[in-house]
Amino acid sequence: MTRTTEQSGKWEYAPAPESAPIEIADRYGLFIGGEFCDPSSGQWRSSISPANEQVLSDVAEAGADDVNKAIAAARDALPGWAGLSGRERGKYLFRIARRIQERARELAILETMDGGKPIKESRDVDIPLVAHHFFYYAGWADKLEYAFCGRTASPVGVCAQIIPWNFPLLMAAWKIAPALACGNTVVLKPAETTPLTALRLADILQEVGLPPGVVNIVPGGPEAGAALAGSDAIDKLAFTGSTEVGKRLAQIAAKRGIPLTLELGGKSPNILFDDAPIDQAVEGIISGIYFNQGHVCCAGSRVLVQEGIAEEVVSKLEWRMKSLRVGDPLDKNTDIGAINSAEQLARIKHFLEVGPQEGAVLHQVAGDSELPDRGFWCRPCFFTGVQPSHVIAREEIFGPVLAVMTFRTPKEAVERANNTKYGLAAGIWTDKGAKIFNIATKLKAGVVWCNTYNKFDPGSPFGGFKESGFGREGGMQGLRAYVRL
């Protein structure tokens, strides 16, 4: 029954690479006292694109002397910055937010090249949130008296901030914006695999005329991190990253008695009740675990599904995953980009071996297209037949790997959800409002998403229970880490 001359058939996306050119210098120095400078360590480290392993730029590697120089610059800048009125500090932050909006395209491309995340995420999520975060905390700078009723807020001082590679610029914004709003100065260490956008931010700080030394950026590896965290000259330490490193920093901070905030790992449960809107819940599973290749501390990496709908959920998940596109992060149609580093890929692969050895069943549906020869890649996948005692159900994998488990009653769901050392986030899917509030109250997690997942807003506090860390970032609560009362 031919009706027309057109043939039906597979209709694929042609490559749609983001084509705006951006400039990347051959090398980037440290940003100390408002100027870029060469490291006294004499060390440079190549920052590569994880999608093709090509060198993007050589970036200065801060040594202990460099870190100390940055801390001294922050110390020098402190009286002037803390002495400005909140209104004037706020104006700098508003201006930073504006420049980030205006340079959003460039920042998004750079973030994707350096870190491997899909351009659609850096363009639509990371960079808009960065600008929003500066805008939000800009507004707090002249309003601190309202945030802490009955107390007068004063700055903590020089803040050492160490951030991870999964949301490089966004984590810089989460750390810098509230610190500056409250009158502190900052030494920020970006992750060694993703320093480029933080250094581009330094460029913006110069553009807006931020006083020298208020923000100092010292790229580097664990040595730079240790020098910064271990310095006697800092007044506060903030860290986002693994629970393992977080605990080491807690030891250091304990010796000196300085305030500490930690935003660490997670193994967050995404709970589907049998009265959930299943198609929507499947979308929630997808965005919960495959957003940013699963390199998300609050990733919904454990799906707990009520037994009666488990089969349907798994088959719909498989169907949905067929349309996930893995590949060139700069392609606007890519859903899942490159794994951030060879090291992280090895770690993920380890868990992909452990899972089946423990008896779980691996489902790797997505993407029959070929992966590039170079770069670090992992197709999105999930395990079924996972038991609560399995390693893949307990340890943070930090990759596009999901563990699907079942439960029978709400009580069992809560019990299984809370059966972890972590407590960062959780998801609840049900059409019953009363159940949402009841279950949300019982979950030991810092953020509970109901019929949605992985939502972020500068006005909404984020942070964990238990070994997922302490302190909150975002919202009014996010100011607390950066004031003395």
Add this chain to the structure above:
Amino acid sequence: MVDERAASFAKRSIKTTMKGAGLRLAVSMVDLTTLEGKDTPEKVRALCRKAVCPHEGGQIEPALPHVAAVCVYPSMVRTAKAAVAGSGVKVASVATAFPSGQYPLDGRLADVRQVVADGADEVDMVINRGAFLAGRYDEVAQEIREVKKACGPAHLKIILETGELETYDHIRRASDLAIEAAAVDGDLADGEVFIKTSTGKVSPAATMPVTLIMLEAIRDHYLATGVRIGMKPAGGIRTAKSALHYLMMVSETLDEHWLSPHLFRFGASSLVNDLVRQALKLSTGTYAAGYDTSVS
């Protein structure tokens, strides 16, 4: 999540050869429509010519396909049938007291029999929204069954008028109800029955989230029975860009079988010319002026 997922298709990017293929595919899926009180036979003949040959200029290689069908009021079926004879373009007619459906069932069924007798290949019916919103689901289903019978060999498109149903839950429920009712007398052939968003007389007409909900109902029916129901968003799709976004949604929610006029249609009038303009841009490299495409 429905809105977010639907919005994600509008961020997909279609380039070069696949864009050309997409535009041609979209042209071939259009139900070119005129449904106005002021319709005349001459207006319908103009529409039919446009349907058979969307662009006459010859700059587009290979030439664009004809559209899937023309969609007209019952009194225009004979005119349309004669005007498209031999071209492969189907004639669809709205029936069942379109657009309100607020007439006694006998009259609505007579409507259907008349357009089929006059040669309509496809019948676009409206469901009884009053009965649906009042909770009389059996009545809605029974009416669909009777209309289906009255269609005989003609294919049936069931208009839910989603703008009046308002909620996503209603739209999903109406989709399931329509599909099950139409399928009651044995197995359907693929594409024998479509579900359709709107009459075009109510705002909002077709939207991406509403179409996504209906595609999910079609997907679930296919996974359960192996039968492929067709989908027709109608009203409000005016640009080539928007049409391509719909095709991406179909491709990612269902599979490539639905990328065919057998199973997917656009109910539209001005869309064809924008598809032609974009196709002209692709083949000539320059942007077309408004007068480069013919009116219908």
Add this chain to the structure above:
Amino acid sequence: MVLKTYKLFINGQFPRTESGRSIKIDGLNGQALAHVCRASRKDLRNAVEAASAAQSGWAGRSAYNRGQILYRMAEMLEARAGEFTDVIASTVDDGCEAAAREVQAAIDRLVSYAGWTDKFSQMLGTHNPVAGPHYNFTVPEAIGVVGVVAPDALPLLGLVSLIAPALCAGNTVVALGSEAHPLATAIVGEVCATSDVPAGVVNLLTGLRSELVEHFAGHREIGAIHAANLPGEQAERLRAGSAENLKRVVVRAIAEPEGWYDESACHSPWWIEPLIDFKTIWHPSGI
């Protein structure tokens, strides 16, 4: 020099008053500077219609978006600060320095309220620990259309200070600018017209308070009044409007001029709070 008549600002456009009346404005040297429209009761009615139609859309925007638009207003005011200073100094006999200070303070006020849009509900909203298995929270909600009657003195700063908190919370505004110095009102209109402020969100009238105050007070679609430093009988007339439709009426008494420059007093959630209602939501918790 071209003399011109400044028009009203209603629904994103600059119409003349339907009444065909105008007021001559003289400069400090006694020479005619310009004319402004003398708005009528019907102009007020049209402005309220526009404000009412725009309100749900404005309140429905994200707080972030409203903040960005208020910040954009500050940017536009800043960009033409010199020109605006001259306009104020042309009729206000306090010198250019005072006019410049007033413009700067108006910019700062807009910036501060740009920051309040996404924070005041974190101050004023609550989660309420009720007895029993319920989730109970209280959220502020815009009242609707706010009528602003600006003081004579500090014609720019006074007007901006009364409008900004209302906009911040998601209200739309119909404002009568300073009667003594109406050119400042025209400035605010030009700022709004170039700042992504949606049509109808801010509507500005110039004219005589003695004519219009009673219609502000009586109009049932106006949900609240935000005014300052009015003559006693006008303040009383506005307050009496409360008896008409229980509109919320705030007529402030601010020490002139320094009270308007007191930031901790004027940049405050307590300037927003009279222009909102509180909505408490009960939701059961159970399985």
